[in-house]
Amino acid sequence: MLTVKNLTVAYADTPVFADVAVHFNAGKITGIIGPNGAGKSTLIKAILGLIKVQSGAVDFSGKTLKEVQQAIAYVEQRKDLDLTFPINVLDLVLTGTYGRLGLLKSPGKKERQAAYDALEQVGLEAFTKRQISQLSGGQLQRVFVARAIVQQADIMILDEPFVGIDMKSEQEIMTILNQWRDAGKTLIVVHHDLNKVSNYFDELVVMNHGIIAEGPVEEVYTARNIERAFSADLSNVLFATKEGASA
Amino acid sequence: MNSLIEFFNALGKYDFLQSALVTAIMVGIMSGLIGSFIILRGMSLMGDAISHAVLPGVAVAYMLGVNVMIGASVFGIIAALLIGFVAANSKIKTDTSIGVVFSAFYALGFILISMAESATNLHHILFGNILAVSDSDIMTTAIVLGIVVMFVVLFYKELLITSFDNTFAKTYGLNTTAIHYALMLVLTLVTVSALQTVGIILVVAMLITPAATAFLWTDRLETMLVMSASVGVISSITGLYFSFTLNWASGPAIVLVAAVLFAISFIFSPKQAFFSFSKRQRTKEAAATQTAEEIVR
Structure with a gap:
């Protein structure tokens, strides 16, 4: 569980968003959607402590980022x-064990086994010795998901995981995400393809330089919210058939 | 052939040549190791900058009569901090910031050296004078080699992840800034050691050329480190031989050997696949495996 309170982020005096408050539940897959430049990646980076914030705080079930850092993938x-x-x-998947190993300790047999098992879960156990440029986009993305598996994290944050990858890989990644959800983890996915929103996510955050709406997908994924975040045209295209059917 | 025998005879006879050889080997190893991380982090220009920026430190050390390592380290780190500070606090990009800072330090170094009234030293500092290394120089170089090897072995994990995926390292709580400046500090130590063999102007070649050569041959970081150090050693020994036999300046001789090794690798290494034949074949094979995989899936 993760709560963002009154978060303001600005790059060189141009605010990306101000006073953002949003909540992510454990045991749910939450999608973040919004047009390019809406501040989706910025929100994630602020949560992860990768960028400076002007004001606000992120609460991880009563703990601070420093206390839970190891538990975030x-x-x-x-x-x-x-x-x-x-x-x-x-070796790339093994880097997922670096955080809990700490300084001066090298990954041993146990860590290697964990990395191999994670690769098996994403269906890439035959590729352990491949240099990473010799993988397809989808395979590479699954390798990064395997690294998140060995991190044994409670909170998983994925930024546009489905961009430029094949259907097969997308399905395998979704299967892992669903397993994590069922294990009670908090999942946050920045997403761009509006067509699959209802299939993939339990909850949704719609952003455009601030939060337009948040909550269960069926309540939030509406023509009105899409129109407010994107445009009336896009909203019409996406929801025209639905409304046509009901009318 | 005769000159080779002569070189080995001389090696047995003259202490100065033995000292030169030992120093050249140690410098080859340390610059190969640190250079690998420098090129993987895309910091070749930074390596060049730091190696030039130590010049005022060398001059000040001469003036005050303290160990050159101390003076050089202080100025190397100040330069690294200043480059980072200017880039972080202005619209100026890092490469520009590097250019401004290192040329200023270099210029300051020239003026300080001339004030120190050691014109002969200046030539040695710029181009290297491996045949004049003293016993204390060898000791210092050995200590630096020890530090470099310890640094790379103990912090291998951290050097790997910050070079490959710095953002990820930050998310699990690693102090990536500390790793960066530790590497810069070790880089200045290596620079000052390499000063004796190749001189300030060519230090960057010892850092980058052996590492780039190794990079063309392997897909594994451990292998790259060992190969890079080996190429550094081979270049140093061979360069020293040419320097002794043909009376060339040691720095340019060593650097040219390294460049020739790079050129050979560029043409023949499998990763580079300069020959279009092998390139075409590889692309075909890759395409074939790709399709096979798609079918299996």
């Missing part, structure tokens, strides 16, 4: 990574 956007780096699939 973050699957970032793949475009920010150097794929030529000399690292193979298994």
